[in-house]
Amino acid sequence: MQKIGVFVCWCGSNIAATVDVARVVAAAREVSGVVYAADYPYMCSEQGQDLVARAVREHGLNRLVVCACSPRMHEKTFRACAERNGINPYQVEIANIREQCAWILKDKDEATAKAIVLMKAAVAKALLDEPLAPGESPVTKRALVIGGGIAGIETALDIAEAGYPVDIVEKEPSIGGKMAQLDKTFPTLDCSACILTPKMVDAAQHPNIRILSYSEVEAVRGFVGQFEVDIRRKARSVRADLCSGCGICAAKCPSRQADSEFDAGLRKRGAIYIPFAQAIPKVPVIDRTQCLKFRTGKCGVCSVVCPNHCIDYEQKDEILTERYGVIVLATGFELLDLKRFGELGWGRSKDVITSLQLERLTNAGGPTEGRLVCPSTGREPKRVVLVSCVGSRDTTDRGKTYCSKICCMYNAKHAMYIREKYPDTDVTVFYIDVRTPGKGFDEFQRRAVEEYGVHYIRGLVGKVDVHRDGTLHLTAGDLNSGRQIEMEPDLIVLAAAVTPSPDARRIAGLVTASIDNDGFYVEAHPKLRPVESPTAGIFLSGMCQGPKDIPETVAQAGAAAVKAIGLLAKDKLLANPCTARCDEQRCSGCEICVQVCPYGAITAEDKTVVTLEGVRETRPVAVVNEALCQGCGACSAACPSGAMDLKGFTNREILAEVDALCW
Amino acid sequence: MTAANVNPAEIRTPEQEADYTEQLLRLADTPVRRCIQCGRCTGACPMAKHMDLVPNRLVWELKNGRASVVLAARSPWDCLSCFACETRCPRGISPAACMEAARLMAIRPAGAPVLTAEEVAALDPEMPQQGIVAAYRKFSK
Numbered sequence: 001m002q003k004i005g006v007f008v009c010w011c012g013s014n015i016a017a018t019v020d021v022a023r024v025v026a027a028a029r030e031v032s033g034v035v036y037a038a039d040y041p042y043m044c045s046e047q048g049q050d051l052v053a054r055a056v057r058e059h060g061l062n063r064l065v066v067c068a069c070s071p072r073m074h075e076k077t078f079r080a081c082a083e084r085n086g087i088n089p090y091q092v093e094i095a096n097i098r099e100q101c102a103w104i105l106k107d108k109d110e111a112t113a114k115a116i117v118l119m120k121a122a123v124a125k126a127l128l129d130e131p132l133a134p135g136e137s138p139v140t141k142r143a144l145v146i147g148g149g150i151a152g153i154e155t156a157l158d159i160a161e162a163g164y165p166v167d168i169v170e171k172e173p174s175i176g177g178k179m180a181q182l183d184k185t186f187p188t189l190d191c192s193a194c195i196l197t198p199k200m201v202d203a204a205q206h207p208n209i210r211i212l213s214y215s216e217v218e219a220v221r222g223f224v225g226q227f228e229v230d231i232r233r234k235a236r237s238v239r240a241d242l243c244s245g246c247g248i249c250a251a252k253c254p255s256r257q258a259d260s261e262f263d264a265g266l267r268k269r270g271a272i273y274i275p276f277a278q279a280i281p282k283v284p285v286i287d288r289t290q291c292l293k294f295r296t297g298k299c300g301v302c303s304v305v306c307p308n309h310c311i312d313y314e315q316k317d318e319i320l321t322e323r324y325g326v327i328v329l330a331t332g333f334e335l336l337d338l339k340r341f342g343e344l345g346w347g348r349s350k351d352v353i354t355s356l357q358l359e360r361l362t363n364a365g366g367p368t369e370g371r372l373v374c375p376s377t378g379r380e381p382k383r384v385v386l387v388s389c390v391g392s393r394d395t396t397d398r399g400k401t402y403c404s405k406i407c408c409m410y411n412a413k414h415a416m417y418i419r420e421k422y423p424d425t426d427v428t429v430f431y432i433d434v435r436t437p438g439k440g441f442d443e444f445q446r447r448a449v450e451e452y453g454v455h456y457i458r459g460l461v462g463k464v465d466v467h468r469d470g471t472l473h474l475t476a477g478d479l480n481s482g483r484q485i486e487m488e489p490d491l492i493v494l495a496a497a498v499t500p501s502p503d504a505r506r507i508a509g510l511v512t513a514s515i516d517n518d519g520f521y522v523e524a525h526p527k528l529r530p531v532e533s534p535t536a537g538i539f540l541s542g543m544c545q546g547p548k549d550i551p552e553t554v555a556q557a558g559a560a561a562v563k564a565i566g567l568l569a570k571d572k573l574l575a576n577p578c579t580a581r582c583d584e585q586r587c588s589g590c591e592i593c594v595q596v597c598p599y600g601a602i603t604a605e606d607k608t609v610v611t612l613e614g615v616r617e618t619r620p621v622a623v624v625n626e627a628l629c630q631g632c633g634a635c636s637a638a639c640p641s642g643a644m645d646l647k648g649f650t651n652r653e654i655l656a657e658v659d660a661l662c663w
Numbered sequence: 664m665t666a667a668n669v670n671p672a673e674i675r676t677p678e679q680e681a682d683y684t685e686q687l688l689r690l691a692d693t694p695v696r697r698c699i700q701c702g703r704c705t706g707a708c709p710m711a712k713h714m715d716l717v718p719n720r721l722v723w724e725l726k727n728g729r730a731s732v733v734l735a736a737r738s739p740w741d742c743l744s745c746f747a748c749e750t751r752c753p754r755g756i757s758p759a760a761c762m763e764a765a766r767l768m769a770i771r772p773a774g775a776p777v778l779t780a781e782e783v784a785a786l787d788p789e790m791p792q793q794g795i796v797a798a799y800r801k802f803s804k
Contacts, residue, residue, distance in 0.1 A: 343751065
């Protein structure tokens with residue numbers, strides 16, 4: 001016999017100010033099946049839960065209804081409380097009388113009436129609640145990190161240090177990501193490569209880390225604890241086991257058409273190339289779209305010059321299938337393509353460059369060995385203009401609505417080290433606001449102005465003219481003086497908005513991670529679960545979740561690692577028992593559920609069943625894989641014969657709630 | 664030349680400011696509240712050097728309810744309606760529409776329409792359409 005206890009929470013004044021809780025309690029006492037009802041200022045507090053425990057003991061309750069905040073907030077709390085007191089946690093119902101009642105209604109009578117109805121619906125469902133027990137599934141103690149930039153490397157190192165094997169999948173020929181391209185880092189101006197390359201080496205040498213460079217994730221099956229992933233190892237056309245990384249092949253390659261990705265297009269590279277000197281692994285790769293051997297069949301120079309006979313034109317892509325317990329997404333960022341910002345000179349003058357190109361121009365390992373020059377003339381610029389917010393904070397269709405977060409600081413950094421190395425060069429920064437929240441950040445930007453004499457002009461560039469002789473002329477707003485100003489700079493550097501990696505969307509599809517309108521991965525909770533995806537077992541690290549600088553990326557990478565380790569440390573995972581089930585007698589084998597299931601959890605299998613008419617027959621019926629089922633209910637809604645049902649939310653239970661609401 | 668029809672010097676009370684600002688905003692029909700004062704409009708404007716109130720400031724004054732400042736400005740008459748400001752605005756605002764609103768306020772005679780339906784019907788059919796359009800520009804609802 002069902003003995004239901006109803007517990008009405010005040011939530012301080014959150015509920016009690018708008019809902020007459022005493023009336024809800026009184027109404028509950030009238031509902032059939034309810035043997036106890038009480039209210040309390042904070043039901044989730046220890047005292048509140050003690051009150052529940054006492055009521056269970058004294059009144060022999062076997063189901064609970066809690067009228068309080070959203071189940072997203074405290075359903076777990078009260079389920080745990082029920083379990084401690086000998087009640088099955090799935091026989092607890094929450095009536096949300098805060099968000100759906102007190103917070104949206106003003107009139108107390110109206111709110112109280114609605115609270116009573118919601119309570120009655122919850123009681124109606126509780127009467128039918130069956131005890132459910134979560135199943136268990138094993139955990140594969142290996143992690144996959146997608147992306148080998150600073151975020152991925154840091155996450156992998158932390159997981160590996162905790163004793164679990166990690167694979168890093170990196171689509172480029174080397175790990176290192178964007179940070180490897182940077183010259184110096186703010187706010188300390190220490191050399192980017194000097195702090196990154198030791199980390200890359202640590203990752204390469206760690207016994208628990210395997211680096212799968214020049215590889216891409218192709219398919220993901222399974223679920224938290226037991227993901228099965230197909231990784232395409234793209235053909236390098238070079239045998240990594242024999243290669244010594246001498247680089248003779250790259251030096252002798254006659255093809256020089258391709259833009260170097262690493263030097264942001266400021267230098268050409270061979271068809272066979274090592275992206276940069278400190279690359280890991282230091283094994284070249286043949287870009288088959290550029291290679292003369294692949295395009296025309298003639299050439300083969302690299303194969304002739306290679307002292308170790310590593311070149312293998314016949315190499316094919318391989319698919320590696322591996323099992324993982326967790327997946328960390330660290331797919332990083334790209335810069336916005338500025339093709340629609342022609343008015344700023346982009347695409348019209350070689351001397352209009354992005355900030356990433358400037359990093360390469362000032363980097364000792366870059367195309368000019370660190371000498372800042374105008375790309376068109378090769379001469380040192382005397383006037384440099386840095387433009388903020390190109391495509392950021394832009395609500396039109398050519399830009400991004402968000403603040404890219406890192407540009408204000410790197411503009412100050414660039415301005416400062418240009419002034420440091422070339423004191424005769426004038427540097428002007430155009431900006432809308434200078435945003436420098438962070439430890440030592442504002443002081444850093446002020447140093448650029450006060451000590452290095454960088455001109456900061458509030459206002460943006462409206463137009464850049466490229467004269468026939470290649471010189472530049474710009475007009476800009478100078479908002480503080482309320483007028484338009486003109487300049488003739490030698491070099492213009494555009495701080496392009498950051499965007500998520502174009503691969504992020506494809507990978508989100510593979511692992512069913514949510515992404516926002518801009519293509520950044522969505523976190524499970526913006527404040528309380530910032531490094532987890534809503535999909536179990538998927539964690540987020542670095543820029544792929546939103547714009548952030550290196551310190552923040554490293555902090556998030558560590559946090560993602562801790563969350564991943566927490567999961568890997570478990571031997572078994574408890575599965576959500578609210579999964580679909582098929583009534584084989586009713587199932588007609590139409591397979592509509594098979595098609596609608598987003599998780600591939602349903603298959604049709606031949607089974608011998610006795611039909612409702614008593615006929616014994618063998619026919620296809622739907623079979624649910626409970627380990628894969630996420631309990632979304634799509635099958636249950638789609639099933640034309642009412643055979644599919646969702647445990648914990650059965651059709652009967654839902655209709656009982658509807659009846660209670662309509663009564 | 665200042666906006667003649669509404670004498671900005673006569674805008675004295677906050678109520679008048681609010682009233683004229685509302686009229687200007689309705690005529691401009693552009694989301695000035697979105698403005699983040701980046702100054703790209705002023706940077707792009709080919710006439711900004713000749714203006715007493717550059718485009719970003721015109722939007723700013725309008726957004727902050729200072730119709731008297733907008734209507735006293737000469738810059739709407741410097742504006743070429745080239746729409747460079749609107750094209751460059753990262754927030755989807757049209758400073759050009761604000762300029763046009765200020766001009767309309769100036770050229771509309773208070774109240775009466777200049778053309779009635781009957782008068783339109785009686786017009787010379789050879790008259791250029793632009794003439795009719797220009798006349799209706801002065802039409803006040």
